[in-house]
Amino acid sequence: MPESRSIWLRRERSGRGPTPEHGRDRIAAAAIDLADAGGLDAVSTRRVAAAIGAGATSLYRYVRSRDELLELMLDTATGELDLTAPVTGDWRGDLLVLAHDLRAVYRRHPWLLDLAQGQAPLTPRSVAFLEYALAILRDVQAPGGAKMEAIALATGLVAQLTRLEVAAGRSSADWQAAQVEYLTAIVAEGRHPNLSAAIAAPGGAGDGEDVLDRVLPRVVAGVLGIA
Structure with a gap:
């Protein structure tokens, strides 16, 4: 055989x-x-x-x-990911903890970002990661296929944000702070009313929150059909 x-x-x-x-x-x-x-x-x-x-x-x-x-x-x-933490029932919080852990692994091994893009092969530990992520979403009322798509988008988002950080040589928070400083100066000129309104709205400038913390739960909730 x-x-x-x-x-x-x-x-x-x-x-x-x-x-x-x-x-x-x-x-x-x-x-x-x-x-x-x-x-x-x-x-x-x-x-x-x-x-x-x-x-x-x-x-x-x-x-x-x-x-x-x-x-x-x-x-x-x-295998460097911690998949032993008990699932709390707060899927947003648990998923963010896992996402930050994944980002830390990407930062330690930037070459992983190249392996993560495209059709990454399944391995025993990547299957364990998938099982753990699905356990986090276990009580969410959504089809299994939607959960798989949400996990794929979440890991892709983590990889993309980390890739930007690695390329820029600084964290997404530092990058965001620099962009906010520039936009604030631009809108003060009064020539971009729509941009000014968007920034002035609550959370429009990010409020210093980590981009990952702010965006990932929204992306996953959207795929799962959760308001």
Whole structure:
């Protein structure tokens, strides 16, 4: 019987003979160290093999391709999320806690943002993340498909906001403060009445609140059809 295409459905292999064993966890850790230092372009099977003291060819006993290596990295990094906190019943609050935790992981490993875009592969720990997020939304009266879409949009929003922060080299709060300062000066000239009215409305300038805290619950509520 041919082996599964998915690395997660194949039995983990070990070294043979005098060759020391190189488990998936050790391989993923070495690859993450390379990516943290130089981005995804710094990750190759040859470099990872060298980092763990293995031959490049022998690494293929554990991962068949660079794509599988990236899957291991994604799974290991996702494992940094705290999925042990009890669900309180306040889905907005619980989801924000999870979102901030996810943003912290993205900040520690900016290369994850590249893996998160497009069709990111499912891994054991990403499935655990999905299960936990669905537990947060368990009591929300909405179809299961809508909940899955809401979680996808929420994680996408976290990734996008973090990407902007990483690119700008500062937090979204700092960026927002700079934009508010500029807009305040502009509307004071009196040539943008609609913009002035929007900023003058409650919350129009953000009131210093984290963009993630303000926007994410609204996006998720909209997808779930909650007023």
